[in-house]
Amino acid sequence: MKFEPVIGLEIHLQLSTKSKMFCACPCGAAAPNTALCPLCAGHPGALPAINAQAVALAVRAGLGFNARVNKKSVFARKNYFYPDLPKGYQISQDDEPIISEGFIEIGSAGAGVKKIGITRAHLEEDAGKSLHAGAASLVDLNRSGVPLLEIVSEPDMRSPQEAYDYLTALKSLMRWLDISGCDMEKGELRVDVNLSLMPAGSVQFGTRVEIKNLNSFKAVKDALNYEIVRQAGVLEAGGVVAQQTMLWDEDTAQTRPMRGKETAQEYRYFPEPDLPPLVLEDAFIEAVRRALPLLPAQKKSIYMGELGLSAYDATLLTADKDTAEYFDAVVKEGAAPKAAVNWIGTDILGRLNAEGKEIGACPLKPADLAALLKYIESGRISGKMAREIFAKAWAGGLSVREIVESSGESQISDAAQLEAWACEAVAENPKAAADFKNGNAKAAGALVGSVMKKSKGKANPALLGKIIEKIIMQ
Numbered sequence: 001m002k003f004e005p006v007i008g009l010e011i012h013l014q015l016s017t018k019s020k021m022f023c024a025c026p027c028g029a030a031a032p033n034t035a036l037c038p039l040c041a042g043h044p045g046a047l048p049a050i051n052a053q054a055v056a057l058a059v060r061a062g063l064g065f066n067a068r069v070n071k072k073s074v075f076a077r078k079n080y081f082y083p084d085l086p087k088g089y090q091i092s093q094d095d096e097p098i099i100s101e102g103f104i105e106i107g108s109a110g111a112g113v114k115k116i117g118i119t120r121a122h123l124e125e126d127a128g129k130s131l132h133a134g135a136a137s138l139v140d141l142n143r144s145g146v147p148l149l150e151i152v153s154e155p156d157m158r159s160p161q162e163a164y165d166y167l168t169a170l171k172s173l174m175r176w177l178d179i180s181g182c183d184m185e186k187g188e189l190r191v192d193v194n195l196s197l198m199p200a201g202s203v204q205f206g207t208r209v210e211i212k213n214l215n216s217f218k219a220v221k222d223a224l225n226y227e228i229v230r231q232a233g234v235l236e237a238g239g240v241v242a243q244q245t246m247l248w249d250e251d252t253a254q255t256r257p258m259r260g261k262e263t264a265q266e267y268r269y270f271p272e273p274d275l276p277p278l279v280l281e282d283a284f285i286e287a288v289r290r291a292l293p294l295l296p297a298q299k300k301s302i303y304m305g306e307l308g309l310s311a312y313d314a315t316l317l318t319a320d321k322d323t324a325e326y327f328d329a330v331v332k333e334g335a336a337p338k339a340a341v342n343w344i345g346t347d348i349l350g351r352l353n354a355e356g357k358e359i360g361a362c363p364l365k366p367a368d369l370a371a372l373l374k375y376i377e378s379g380r381i382s383g384k385m386a387r388e389i390f391a392k393a394w395a396g397g398l399s400v401r402e403i404v405e406s407s408g409e410s411q412i413s414d415a416a417q418l419e420a421w422a423c424e425a426v427a428e429n430p431k432a433a434a435d436f437k438n439g440n441a442k443a444a445g446a447l448v449g450s451v452m453k454k455s456k457g458k459a460n461p462a463l464l465g466k467i468i469e470k471i472i473m474q
Helices: 052-064 160-176 217-236 282-290 296-305 311-318 321-332 337-354 366-378 383-395 400-407 415-428 430-437 441-454 461-473
Strands: 003-014 075-079 089-093 099-108 112-125 129-133 136-140 147-153 189-199 209-214 244-249 254-260
Touching: 003 160, 003 217, 052 099, 052 112, 052 147, 052 160, 052 282, 089 112, 099 160, 112 160, 160 189, 160 217, 160 296, 189 217, 209 217, 209 254, 217 244, 217 254, 296 311, 311 321, 311 337, 321 337, 321 366, 337 366, 337 383, 366 383, 366 400, 383 400, 415 430, 415 441, 415 461, 430 441, 430 461, 441 461
Parallel strands: 209 244
Antiparallel strands: 003 147, 003 189, 075 089, 099 112, 112 147, 129 136, 189 209, 244 254
């Protein structure tokens, strides 16, 4: 029997606010238990106050993924015990969330676009962090109260790759809108997976299994691939998949049971008595909407329509806002758009990936790349020379313009000098010249190489090619 996966994701996104969700304590403190107040520590009588910036970021996110912003939402107490939850409950939102009914598009126009529904997104506070050191367990409450946006998808994904693409698109959008840094290593983005299998062609979902402890998009994909095979094996053997919560063990590349889950966990939600319903005015929502930058899809359309870039190039640039802004700055300095995206996609992002850095840490300023590209376009330097200059500028110390001007780096385009070298090369390589004359275009490589050696790599290759052809074919 063939089975079809049914996948939904729950994402906890840490919002980029300076202070916590319901108090003025700062987010991101380094030393344990240094960003605390009576509310964070769960002291009786401490009263919460809603962080307006967190609310604005939630609305911004909802507008970004085409959702409905609910003018009224209600905070509730979600009751459960955990050592790093000092109040014994978490302030969250239950059946009246701030955001509902949105979607994210994955895929491309060529391969096909698919909408992944977003059921809801709600505001809540984070719990603290437990640290286990041998026989002792320590609790750090710095994270207690940090604002989160929990984004719950519809079960619309049908493969691990679609789940990966959805996560990638959502992360890109949230970073584009400055809603979250989405750094999984810092816990700014955490993912839980819900998976079931159903017979191919069926509309009846199977028994759902939840997978937790996923710390990378690759882990999400790997865990889904493993769990699909495991569940299919159980069903094909005539067994029944147990509803349970699983953990992903990266060392063994397997899922393992965490706890059984026969029914939904009972959190005994009830409205937070210390907070009134959150009511948003139209003016507030519109102010957030007006402050939105161009969204990736809009930016992509401009790149393709006004700048003539391919869909591939436009997608590369709009995958990350910092990359798009870097590209925009290079073009503003006068560089040709196609040349700019080629160098950004290959040379700059290639080096940054190798160094484990993002484009914000690029040592080459947009003005430097633009200057380099204009030198190439004018014929002053060759592509080979440009990469040598690029490497020197990347190492730091001097700008591209300073390197070119101080070293006298320039491409030789003097026709008389190139013709003299070309005549020497033809005389020294008669066979290559004869082969070229007889229609073997590749034979010109030996002649070009000879001239490049004579010119120490500075001959203008485009002009040289024309001169060699003229000498041989006359």
